[in-house]
Amino acid sequence: MSALESLVVLGAAGMTLALLSYLWRENLFFRIAEHAYMGTAIAYGALLSADAALRILQPHLQKGEYIWLLTVVLGILYLFFFAKQYFFLYRYPTAIVMATGIGVSLARGVKTNLLDQARITTLVTDVSSALIAVGVICGIFYFYATMEPKGPLKAVSSVGRWFLMAAFGAQIGLHVMARTSLIIGRIRFLFFEPPANYMIPVAIIMLLIGIFMDYRKKQP
Amino acid sequence: MKGGGWAVQQSENKKTLLQKLQEIDPKWIYLIQLIVISYPLLYPLGLPLGTISSETRGLYGAIDALPEGSIVFHAVCMGPAAAAECQPSLEAILKHDLEKGHKLIFYTDQAPGIPYIEQAMQNVLGASKDHPDYGKLYVNIGYIPQTYTGFSAFAADLFFTGSDVYGNDLRSMEFFKDLPTKTASDFDFGITYGSGNFQWIITYLSDPWGVTCGGGIAAGIAAEAYPFYPQKTPGFLVGLRGGAEYEVLIGKPGYAAAGMDAQSLAHLSIIIMVLIGNVAFLLSKMQGGMQKT
Amino acid sequence: MSIINSELLRRYLPWGIAAFLIILTMADTVVIEPTINSLASSALQSSTVVGAFVVIISVLLISRIHVRRVSRKRTVIESSVLLISMWGTLVWGFFRLFGAGVGPTSDTTILNIFDMIVSPGDSTVFAILAFFIASAAYRAFRARNLDSAILLVVAILCMLAKAPIGETIFGLGIVKLTDFVLNVANTAGRRVFLMAMILATIALTIRIILGYERGWMGRATE
Numbered sequence: 001m002s003a004l005e006s007l008v009v010l011g012a013a014g015m016t017l018a019l020l021s022y023l024w025r026e027n028l029f030f031r032i033a034e035h036a037y038m039g040t041a042i043a044y045g046a047l048l049s050a051d052a053a054l055r056i057l058q059p060h061l062q063k064g065e066y067i068w069l070l071t072v073v074l075g076i077l078y079l080f081f082f083a084k085q086y087f088f089l090y091r092y093p094t095a096i097v098m099a100t101g102i103g104v105s106l107a108r109g110v111k112t113n114l115l116d117q118a119r120i121t122t123l124v125t126d127v128s129s130a131l132i133a134v135g136v137i138c139g140i141f142y143f144y145a146t147m148e149p150k151g152p153l154k155a156v157s158s159v160g161r162w163f164l165m166a167a168f169g170a171q172i173g174l175h176v177m178a179r180t181s182l183i184i185g186r187i188r189f190l191f192f193e194p195p196a197n198y199m200i201p202v203a204i205i206m207l208l209i210g211i212f213m214d215y216r217k218k219q220p
Numbered sequence: 221m222k223g224g225g226w227a228v229q230q231s232e233n234k235k236t237l238l239q240k241l242q243e244i245d246p247k248w249i250y251l252i253q254l255i256v257i258s259y260p261l262l263y264p265l266g267l268p269l270g271t272i273s274s275e276t277r278g279l280y281g282a283i284d285a286l287p288e289g290s291i292v293f294h295a296v297c298m299g300p301a302a303a304a305e306c307q308p309s310l311e312a313i314l315k316h317d318l319e320k321g322h323k324l325i326f327y328t329d330q331a332p333g334i335p336y337i338e339q340a341m342q343n344v345l346g347a348s349k350d351h352p353d354y355g356k357l358y359v360n361i362g363y364i365p366q367t368y369t370g371f372s373a374f375a376a377d378l379f380f381t382g383s384d385v386y387g388n389d390l391r392s393m394e395f396f397k398d399l400p401t402k403t404a405s406d407f408d409f410g411i412t413y414g415s416g417n418f419q420w421i422i423t424y425l426s427d428p429w430g431v432t433c434g435g436g437i438a439a440g441i442a443a444e445a446y447p448f449y450p451q452k453t454p455g456f457l458v459g460l461r462g463g464a465e466y467e468v469l470i471g472k473p474g475y476a477a478a479g480m481d482a483q484s485l486a487h488l489s490i491i492i493m494v495l496i497g498n499v500a501f502l503l504s505k506m507q508g509g510m511q512k513t
Numbered sequence: 514m515s516i517i518n519s520e521l522l523r524r525y526l527p528w529g530i531a532a533f534l535i536i537l538t539m540a541d542t543v544v545i546e547p548t549i550n551s552l553a554s555s556a557l558q559s560s561t562v563v564g565a566f567v568v569i570i571s572v573l574l575i576s577r578i579h580v581r582r583v584s585r586k587r588t589v590i591e592s593s594v595l596l597i598s599m600w601g602t603l604v605w606g607f608f609r610l611f612g613a614g615v616g617p618t619s620d621t622t623i624l625n626i627f628d629m630i631v632s633p634g635d636s637t638v639f640a641i642l643a644f645f646i647a648s649a650a651y652r653a654f655r656a657r658n659l660d661s662a663i664l665l666v667v668a669i670l671c672m673l674a675k676a677p678i679g680e681t682i683f684g685l686g687i688v689k690l691t692d693f694v695l696n697v698a699n700t701a702g703r704r705v706f707l708m709a710m711i712l713a714t715i716a717l718t719i720r721i722i723l724g725y726e727r728g729w730m731g732r733a734t735e
Contacts, residue, residue, distance in 0.1 A: 032591055037635070053365070095534070096559070103535040107541075108542060161660060165663040179642045182636060185304025270688065273688075338618075386618075447704045483677075487675075
């Protein structure tokens with residue numbers, strides 16, 4: 001491993017430990033790491049966006065289709081977000097991006113997420129699919145009932161709510177799994193990626209100093 | 221002078237065990253979690269992985285059934301936050317694709333996704349742009365902004381970006397020469413990775429272009445994939461566990477399988493803590509009810 | 514009133530463009546007509562390029578906030594670190610992209626910055642949530658009524674079954690039970706969310722086309 005690669009790994013380990021120090025309490029190292037991450041992440045995203053836009057425009061400009069430069073002009077209109085008098089110019093690129101996004105997602109979404117899901121729900125072939133159909137109907141009733149459900153309708157609303165609670169519970173359980181996997185990845189990096197493991201004793205010493213200083217501050 | 225008032229003050233200040241249990245300093249919980257996750261990484265327990273889920277088997281079977289030369293589209297829509305879970309799945313599926321002789325095309329809708337495509341190509345294929353078969357069997361389209369509009373534009377015309385992520389002209393690549401329509405309908409299978417959402421690949425690739433799609437998705441969004449299974453998708457991998465299962469199915473246990481011990485103990489510790497908290501809560505409620513009567 | 518300040522340019526034209534593009538892109542998915550399809554295709558491709566510029570707003574907004582903080586001597590160190598890291602990366606990246614023709618995906622410095630700062634930062638910020646989830650689970654996950662009990666039980670089932678320890682302790686039964694819960698109860702609940710979301714999107718789109726929804730236009734006084 002070259003010196004530069006070692007430096008990068010050490011820097012990454014330092015970032016990881018600085019951010020993990022938040023578990024003790026908020027501190028300057030955490031804030032510096034957080035701000036460094038925010039700045040570079042935004043810059044990285046901006047660079048990739050610029051690179052992608054250039055790649056898409058280049059073939060058109062090489063063919064002499066200079067009308068595509070209009071997209072650059074429209075993109076620059078975003079800067080008028082910060083203007084007072086000419087703020088309305090910001091609405092043009094926003095209208096284009098928002099409208100194409102909504103148009104493309106709505107037409108396809110209606111088929112996949114509404115019509116096909118309704119069709120699949122009505123295909124009752126066994127107990128499981130029957131239970132799913134019951135759950136979907138009760139859940140939709142719970143969502144859209146505008147009057148207070150009374151009598152048997154209250155039971156329908158309750159059953160719908162239970163199915164929704166089960167969906168939330170599954171989401172939470174799987175979310176815990178997701179976050180645990182992330183911390184496993186980070187701890188693995190710290191333990192097994194040389195020379196990241198050299199930062200661990202440094203971090204432990206700094207934590208102990210921090211704990212001692214906090215303890216001294218609390219003493220009368 | 222000590223008297224009854226002092227005795228009452230003492231008992232009011234003294235918290236019960238149940239109250240103390242419910243008000244424990246979170247730092248102790250963080251320490252327990254840290255120990256519980258670190259220990260099995262240093263000293264593996266060797267817990268068996270268990271039953272392979274039907275979702276994983278479905279995805280494995282679908283990829284296994286693809287003939288040699290099939291084009292598999294990998295939408296590596298993940299950033300560093302999802303990479304810990306989805307990168308092992310990506311590499312396991314790529315190893316399977318390599319065994320079966322599939323052609324691979326990579327794409328990402330997130331700027332940070334590109335290094336993970338690079339890493340997967342380096343780890344599995346041995347090289348990325350310098351690979352002798354790059355441009356013939358493998359292409360990396362790279363990042364296209366605006367997930368839904370950008371991908372829709374790309375799906376309608378595979379030469380939309382003009383060049384791949386390295387700046388090579390797409391039209392001159394042998395990969396695209398024999399494709400009949402030069403649209404997404406030429407793909408034989410599509411897989412999405414990441415923690416965005418799963419339904420996007422069904423909505424924008426599977427339904428409009430007739431491409432069978434699966435996923436190597438983060439566990440946090442896996443619950444959203446079940447409404448599409450099995451009618452719209454043959455299967456998907458759920459987080460690190462799914463990656464471990466796929467590694468076992470292809471006979472190459474690796475990174476994901478090695479993390480399962482830590483995952484097990486972490487989950488168990490959280491469940492035990494939840495149960496302790498609930499027992500303490502219920503007992504204190506019962507005690508409070510008894511004191512009132 | 515001059516044409517620049519007229520309601521036509523300020524409100525009606527952006528609204529008209531939005532409504533036209535929504536209808537055009539929707540029509541493209543259901544109608545096979547060469548003119549509509551090619552117009553929609555051009556609109557999608559242009560939108561991809563235009564949308565790439567939106568990151569300018571985030572860069573300038575963040576810069577404005579943190580320059581103000583530095584000038585007011587609040588969080589000087591942190592804001593300086595952010596400004597230097599952001600603008601340093603941007604200047605270097607643009608210099609390499611437009612000067613040397615080396616994209617950020619090939620430039621060693623940008624890749625090293627990604628490996629050293631962005632990747633560990635992003636992973637760790639989300640990873641510490643694992644600890645907060647554990648703490649929140651202990652302090653707040655309470656089965657106070659039937660609904661929360663269902664939520665808790667399903668969450669515990671998923672956590673047990675999706676880690677090998679569940680099957681090791683409780684056997685295959687817990688895996689089958691969790692599969693049933695995920696494939697039936699969770700599927701039904703998720704389907705309800707999908708349908709509700711798309712119905713809400715339809716309502717929102719109709720409101721945008723008819724001009725009732727103007728939040729996307731930003732400040733109302735201009």
